[in-house]
Amino acid sequence: MELFSHNHLRNREAIRKLADEIQSVSKKPVRLMEVCGGHSMAIYRFGIKSLLPATIELLSGPGCPVCVSSQQYLDGCLELSRQKDVMIATYGDLIRVPGSSSSLERERSRGADIHIVYSVTEAISLARKNPEKKVVFLGIGFETTAPASAYAVLQARNQGLQNFFLFSAHKVMPPALRALVDEHLKIDGFIAPGHVSSITGTEIYRFLSEQYGKGVVVSGFEPLDLMQSILLLVRQAERAEPAVENQYKRVVRPEGNRKALGLLDTVFELADDHWRGLGIIPLSGLQLRDEYSRWDARKHFELPASAWKEPAGCICGEILKGLKTPKECPLFDRTCTPANPIGACMVSSEGSCAIVYKYNRN
Amino acid sequence: MCLGIPAKVIRVENDRALVSIGEIEYEANIGLLEEVKPGDYIILHTGFGIEKVNEAEAAETMRLIREIEQGLPEKQDGTIQS
Amino acid sequence: MEEPRIMLAHGGGGSLMNDLIRNLFIRYFANPVLSEQSDSAVVRLPGDRISFTTDSFVVDPIFFPGGDIGKLAVCGTLNDLAVSGARPLYLSVSFILEEGLLLSDLERIVQSMAETVAQAGVSIVAGDTKVVPKGKGDKVFITTTGLGFLPEEFVEISSGNTIRPGDIILVNGSLGDHGIAVLLQRESFQFHSSIQSDCADLYSVIREVLEVCPTVRFMRDATRGGLATVLCEVAEKRRFGIELDEEQIPVHPAVAEACEMLGMDPLYIANEGKVVLVVPEKDAKKVLEVMRNHPLGSNAAWVGRVTGEYPGKVIMKTKLGGTRWIDYLTGDQLPRIC
Numbered sequence: 212m213e214l215f216s217h218n219h220l221r222n223r224e225a226i227r228k229l230a231d232e233i234q235s236v237s238k239k240p241v242r243l244m245e246v247c248g249g250h251s252m253a254i255y256r257f258g259i260k261s262l263l264p265a266t267i268e269l270l271s272g273p274g275c276p277v278c279v280s281s282q283q284y285l286d287g288c289l290e291l292s293r294q295k296d297v298m299i300a301t302y303g304d305l306i307r308v309p310g311s312s313s314s315l316e317r318e319r320s321r322g323a324d325i326h327i328v329y330s331v332t333e334a335i336s337l338a339r340k341n342p343e344k345k346v347v348f349l350g351i352g353f354e355t356t357a358p359a360s361a362y363a364v365l366q367a368r369n370q371g372l373q374n375f376f377l378f379s380a381h382k383v384m385p386p387a388l389r390a391l392v393d394e395h396l397k398i399d400g401f402i403a404p405g406h407v408s409s410i411t412g413t414e415i416y417r418f419l420s421e422q423y424g425k426g427v428v429v430s431g432f433e434p435l436d437l438m439q440s441i442l443l444l445v446r447q448a449e450r451a452e453p454a455v456e457n458q459y460k461r462v463v464r465p466e467g468n469r470k471a472l473g474l475l476d477t478v479f480e481l482a483d484d485h486w487r488g489l490g491i492i493p494l495s496g497l498q499l500r501d502e503y504s505r506w507d508a509r510k511h512f513e514l515p516a517s518a519w520k521e522p523a524g525c526i527c528g529e530i531l532k533g534l535k536t537p538k539e540c541p542l543f544d545r546t547c548t549p550a551n552p553i554g555a556c557m558v559s560s561e562g563s564c565a566i567v568y569k570y571n572r573n
Numbered sequence: 574m575c576l577g578i579p580a581k582v583i584r585v586e587n588d589r590a591l592v593s594i595g596e597i598e599y600e601a602n603i604g605l606l607e608e609v610k611p612g613d614y615i616i617l618h619t620g621f622g623i624e625k626v627n628e629a630e631a632a633e634t635m636r637l638i639r640e641i642e643q644g645l646p647e648k649q650d651g652t653i654q655s
Numbered sequence: 656m657e658e659p660r661i662m663l664a665h666g667g668g669g670s671l672m673n674d675l676i677r678n679l680f681i682r683y684f685a686n687p688v689l690s691e692q693s694d695s696a697v698v699r700l701p702g703d704r705i706s707f708t709t710d711s712f713v714v715d716p717i718f719f720p721g722g723d724i725g726k727l728a729v730c731g732t733l734n735d736l737a738v739s740g741a742r743p744l745y746l747s748v749s750f751i752l753e754e755g756l757l758l759s760d761l762e763r764i765v766q767s768m769a770e771t772v773a774q775a776g777v778s779i780v781a782g783d784t785k786v787v788p789k790g791k792g793d794k795v796f797i798t799t800t801g802l803g804f805l806p807e808e809f810v811e812i813s814s815g816n817t818i819r820p821g822d823i824i825l826v827n828g829s830l831g832d833h834g835i836a837v838l839l840q841r842e843s844f845q846f847h848s849s850i851q852s853d854c855a856d857l858y859s860v861i862r863e864v865l866e867v868c869p870t871v872r873f874m875r876d877a878t879r880g881g882l883a884t885v886l887c888e889v890a891e892k893r894r895f896g897i898e899l900d901e902e903q904i905p906v907h908p909a910v911a912e913a914c915e916m917l918g919m920d921p922l923y924i925a926n927e928g929k930v931v932l933v934v935p936e937k938d939a940k941k942v943l944e945v946m947r948n949h950p951l952g953s954n955a956a957w958v959g960r961v962t963g964e965y966p967g968k969v970i971m972k973t974k975l976g977g978t979r980w981i982d983y984l985t986g987d988q989l990p991r992i993c
Contacts, residue, residue: 222642226975228642257973257975258976258978261977262975277993302990303918303991307985327989329844329990330619332620333620336843352993355623356618356619359618359619359620404575405577406616409624460627460630461627461630462577464624468624470606471623549985559993560993561993569982575993576916578912594913594915595908596908596912597846597848598846598848599846601845620845
């Protein structure tokens with residue numbers, strides 16, 4: 212365990228030294244975006260911003276799967292939960308997210324059969340133990356989480372499980388990054404998500420440095436990882452040499468996890484998908500291939516299309532793009548709080564607004 | 574976005590592995606990984622191993638942290654490898 | 656032969672119910688007041704200032720490492736009395752049993768309650784049992800009500816009105832054990848750990864603390880919502896703030912690991928044998944020493960202080976030297992992927 216002790220990766224002295232180094236290297240102002248809620252969380256939880264010089268601005272991008280899930284998807288989840296004989300299995304992240312009219316938590320109080328799981332394998336067990344129920348697993352998450360869903364669908368097929376269904380909102384990261392830079396947002400570099408990259412590898416970011424001149428550093432999640440990654444991005448910016456670097460080599464290989472990528476490709480195909488705040492992004496979502504439609508909740512259940520409506524006054528979209536910060540939102544900490552969230556960025560505990568509310572309100 | 578935590582593999586049986594996260598043991602799914610063996614470290618996310626940890630690189634990270642702690646080296650090749 | 660189970664008739668007032676009362680409750684909880692089986696218990700009290708509290712207990716699973724719902728129901732109410740500065744004396748117990756509960760499970764629970772009250776030196780003097788049809792309850796729910804004698808000098812302990820800047824915040828040991836122990840027991844989770852619930856009757860350690868420091872400013876047991884919630888409640892609408900030092904907060908390594916894995920924060924996780932104390936700075940060392948010499952306080956720690964700055968707020972110095980606000984939690988903590 213010694214290798215991975217948090218105490219090492221949270222070593223105060225080493226962090227202070229890295230902060231000094233960043234301070235001495237950083238001359239020109241840079242805007243760096245992290246596109247992973249886990250990074251945003253760590254940055255606040257450990258107070259990393261307070262360790263950086265004024266030249267460095269950190270922005271939070273669309274890196275929280277709950278935050279970018281569309282209202283239609285959430286309404287679909289609620290609709291499914293209301294159907295007779297349906298048992299919903301979901302990660303805890305989704306339970307409080309408001310759809311147009313309700314939330315899973317509220318539906319549960321009205322009698323919906325909703326189970327919070329840590330792993331999709333528990334949803335498979337639920338399906339096996341409750342043959343009279345249709346178990347719908349709510350598949351949210353990016354490349355990190357989607358392979359587990361793919362595995363579960365294959366398992367359902369191999370075991371002849373007829374009552375397991377995946378309701379996929381799985382998404383892939385690169386099209387969203389492209390959409391962001393296409394909007395000419397002023398971003399000098401990206402802190403790329405370490406665990407997404409462990410599946411995808413580092414090549415998916417190549418277009419950012421080569422076509423758009425943005426720096427990319429794939430980063431781990433401990434404070435020292437983040438400080439190192441920031442230092443690497445600052446050096447790139449100072450030398451005006453944008454590149455893709457891998458700070459998280461202990462986990463991320465350039466080629467990624469081929470087996471997991473293979474499973475994704477077997478089970479899913481890319482489809483246009485709606486990202487909250489970013490709109491429809493071509494080929495950014497993962498839908499089950501036709502061969503697996505037997506396990507596709509979208510095919511099995513009739514889900515009425517719900518009208519798209521962003522809550523009035525909510526600027527989640529601009530926040531997800533790094534155009535505005537939560538404190539610039541007129542609703543923040545007034546009508547929109549974690550107890551009564553209006554926008555998705557406040558709902559998810561790793562949403563930008565919820566994080567700022569929790570760690571940096573005053 | 575994705576909580577992941579290193580876990581040490583204790584026992585392997587097909588796609589399942591008993592792993593330890595410090596004092597906690599968990600029956601993880603290693604169906605997304607190739608050739609996992611006892612003693613390996615894997616990153617666990619939603620109960621699945623998503624990647625093996627490269628121990629040589631991890632050791633390098635730790636070495637560099639100690640180095641940083643004792644003062645950053647004079648020569649910088651642009652990366653602090655980890 | 657199949658194991659005997661609770662039937663609706665056990666709550667019906669007939670002979671089955673009588674058997675249950677006599678052969679189980681009275682047998683285990685034996686004391687002269689209860690044996691009277693009258694409509695109300697008649698007890699004597701040592702003074703006219705009484706602490707009086709009630710709490711209901713539901714937990715799934717009903718047996719967990721380090722305790723069970725019975726021990727929890729006794730300790731929970733005794734602790735509510737003890738942290739108010741009171742000496743616990745009497746309890747009443749009310750069971751709601753679900754049809755189909757194994758009688759042997761009920762006996763285990765009752766036995767565990769009997770052992771806990773015997774050790775605490777208090778008596779269960781009144782009780783009630785109802786049985787609900789299968790599916791209308793979840794095995795067993797227990798409500799306990801407690802009476803204790805509150806000495807005059809401790810009347811302000813539960814209000815916190817005497818807390819002032821400079822005071823020290825102490826806890827008697829590691830945080831989050833109960834909540835994580837119960838969570839990891841969930842059937843569908845494939846976790847194994849040695850984490851035990853900290854479920855315990857705190858009166859003995861609190862009594863020793865009050866002996867060396869009768870001017871304890873405030874005490875509360877950090878149950879649901881954990882240490883963070885207690886401190887938010889303490890600071891709310893006050894003229895002082897609270898400054899926590901993350902480095903000093905004791906958390907069992909396995910609890911910390913489980914929290915990392917499930918995306919939870921030990922500061923907000925339930926405890927069932929932890930008291931948060933606010934004491935004058937001059938007494939802090941003494942109180943800490945007393946706790947550390949007690950089996951229920953071997954990991955006791957000095958976790959923060961009361962400050963005149965940022966009134967109404969709780970702030971924490973992080974292990975990295977940064978700071979962050981501590982606020983109430985919204986909703987339950989749930990296992991997350993992010």
